[in-house]
Amino acid sequence: MSDQRVVITDESSGKSLELPVIKGTEGEPTLQIKALPSTLGYFTYDPGFTATASCTSKITFIDGGKGILRYRGYPIEQLSEKSNFLEVAFLLLTGELPTSAETEDFEEDITYHTMIHEKLNTFISGFHYDAHPMAMMAGVVGSLAAFYHDKLDMENPAHRLLAAKRMIAKMPTIAAACYRHHMGWPTAYPKNSLNYTERFLDMMFSVPAEKYEVSPVAAKAFDLLFILHADHEQNASTSTVRLVGSTGANPYASVAAGISALWGPAHGGANEAVLNMLDEIGDISRVGLFVDKAKDKNDPFRLMGFGHRVYKNYDPRASIIRAAAYEVLEELGASDPLMDLAMELERIALEDEYFVTKKLYPNVDFYSGIIYKALGIPRSMFTVMFAIARTVGWVSQWLEQEETPTPIGRPRQVYDGQPARDYVSVESR
Numbered sequence: 001m002s003d004q005r006v007v008i009t010d011e012s013s014g015k016s017l018e019l020p021v022i023k024g025t026e027g028e029p030t031l032q033i034k035a036l037p038s039t040l041g042y043f044t045y046d047p048g049f050t051a052t053a054s055c056t057s058k059i060t061f062i063d064g065g066k067g068i069l070r071y072r073g074y075p076i077e078q079l080s081e082k083s084n085f086l087e088v089a090f091l092l093l094t095g096e097l098p099t100s101a102e103t104e105d106f107e108e109d110i111t112y113h114t115m116i117h118e119k120l121n122t123f124i125s126g127f128h129y130d131a132h133p134m135a136m137m138a139g140v141v142g143s144l145a146a147f148y149h150d151k152l153d154m155e156n157p158a159h160r161l162l163a164a165k166r167m168i169a170k171m172p173t174i175a176a177a178c179y180r181h182h183m184g185w186p187t188a189y190p191k192n193s194l195n196y197t198e199r200f201l202d203m204m205f206s207v208p209a210e211k212y213e214v215s216p217v218a219a220k221a222f223d224l225l226f227i228l229h230a231d232h233e234q235n236a237s238t239s240t241v242r243l244v245g246s247t248g249a250n251p252y253a254s255v256a257a258g259i260s261a262l263w264g265p266a267h268g269g270a271n272e273a274v275l276n277m278l279d280e281i282g283d284i285s286r287v288g289l290f291v292d293k294a295k296d297k298n299d300p301f302r303l304m305g306f307g308h309r310v311y312k313n314y315d316p317r318a319s320i321i322r323a324a325a326y327e328v329l330e331e332l333g334a335s336d337p338l339m340d341l342a343m344e345l346e347r348i349a350l351e352d353e354y355f356v357t358k359k360l361y362p363n364v365d366f367y368s369g370i371i372y373k374a375l376g377i378p379r380s381m382f383t384v385m386f387a388i389a390r391t392v393g394w395v396s397q398w399l400e401q402e403e404t405p406t407p408i409g410r411p412r413q414v415y416d417g418q419p420a421r422d423y424v425s426v427e428s429r
């Protein structure tokens with residue numbers, strides 16, 4: 001809170017109210033409007049929460065105008081160059097980078113929880129083979145409370161942390177199990193001699209018939225992608241996790257709801273949608289046509305992987321991923337015509353007045369699919385990759401909320417339906 005106040009006056013009643021201004025360490029000043037209904041009798045209307053802060057948080061900072069993203073104060077560029085995913089997970093969970101002893105303990109802790117209950121594999125085998133993996137993920141993660149209910153006292157900080165670590169540890173195992181079910185491959189158990197990303201790739205791609213060695217290029221690329229997707233303040237899925245958590249629901253149920261929110265093409269599902277779009281465009285000669293379609297207000301088509309609620313500048317994650325996509329393709333000695341198509345689409349869109357004036361730039365999802373594809377991840381699993389990484393953000397945000405007294409999330413509405421009327425019997429309708 002600051003000393004600054006904003007006075008609003010209701011001209012019809014002549015009443016005024018001083019609204020306190022909340023100032024964080026960085027970011028826009030925010031009006032505290034809590035007293036508005038009781039003092040002036042008004043609620044606020046903000047569909048899509050375009051002007052609403054739902055909480056205070058110390059985890060992630062975004063300056064959308066400048067294209068800045070920081071986790072716990074550390075710029076994403078530095079973390080993606082110098083850190084690794086588990087270190088970033090520790091940072092997001094606790095607020096500080098770990099010492100070497102803490103790194104060792106944390107890695108040991110996460111590694112200890114990588115296995116899933118054998119009955120979860122039975123549960124997964126009940127899905128139809130062609131179920132979308134995000135549907136399976138939401139179901140399986142929601143069911144974790146049924147398997148790990150031994151330590152689910154949400155008043156107990158040790159239980160809360162354990163649930164958070166269990167999810168970070170088990171998410172890659174669950175994701176790989178869903179994929180293997182689709183492929184009809186036997187279960188692959190986590191090899192704890194490998195690190196987080198290597199272990200995940202091993203569970204995804206190893207088969208009993210052949211020796212499988214994790215590609216260092218793939219492991220490095222995944223580590224980077226996981227860092228970049230780890231948290232992004234109060235986006236739709238994180239807000240969902242917080243909202244569900246605010247009811248006192250267990251963290252597995254809250255994260256399962258987050259997975260469902262992430263699946264939408266306006267959110268994490270955009271990485272899958274980008275490749276579908278590039279396929280549909282098909283050829284560089286057709287890029288202009290699709291840019292025109294995206295600008296046409298009578299056409300629902302949008303450029304997937306473009307635009308962001310907060311970034312009105314280049315998404316810093318997209319620049320890092322674009323460079324990484326080049327590197328991965330080069331290191332694998334591969335080329336992908338979709339990369340050329342994506343580059344051309346970006347070039348044309350960034351020169352177009354519509355995209356320039358609306359400040360629409362490529363976002364995190366624009367180039368990530370090209371890397372996933374190059375590394376053999378099937379398209380339907382792209383958003384699952386996002387979910388594995390974002391689990392760290394979800395549980396960190398959930399823990400932060402649990403540590404702060406938070407009322408249940410319960411927005412109001414503007415009722416726009418029928419006024420009161422009397423029941424009409426069926427004969428008279």
Ligand code: CMC
Nearest residue numbers: 265266267268270294302303304305306307308309358363
């Ligand atoms: N293509 C064409 N026009 C667009 C696009 C786009 N991708 N994005 C926004 N616009 C236009 C939109 O039509 C609107 O125009 P007008 O002011 O004339 O009505 C204006 O730009 C503002 O858009 P908005 O929908 O009001 O903005 P928003 O903040 O509500 O939506 C968004 C943000 C990400 C949902 C949207 O940009 C979009 O649908 N992008 C494509 C999907 C996508 O890439 N999603 C991933 C987001 S980043 C990762 C994540 O969150 O998981």
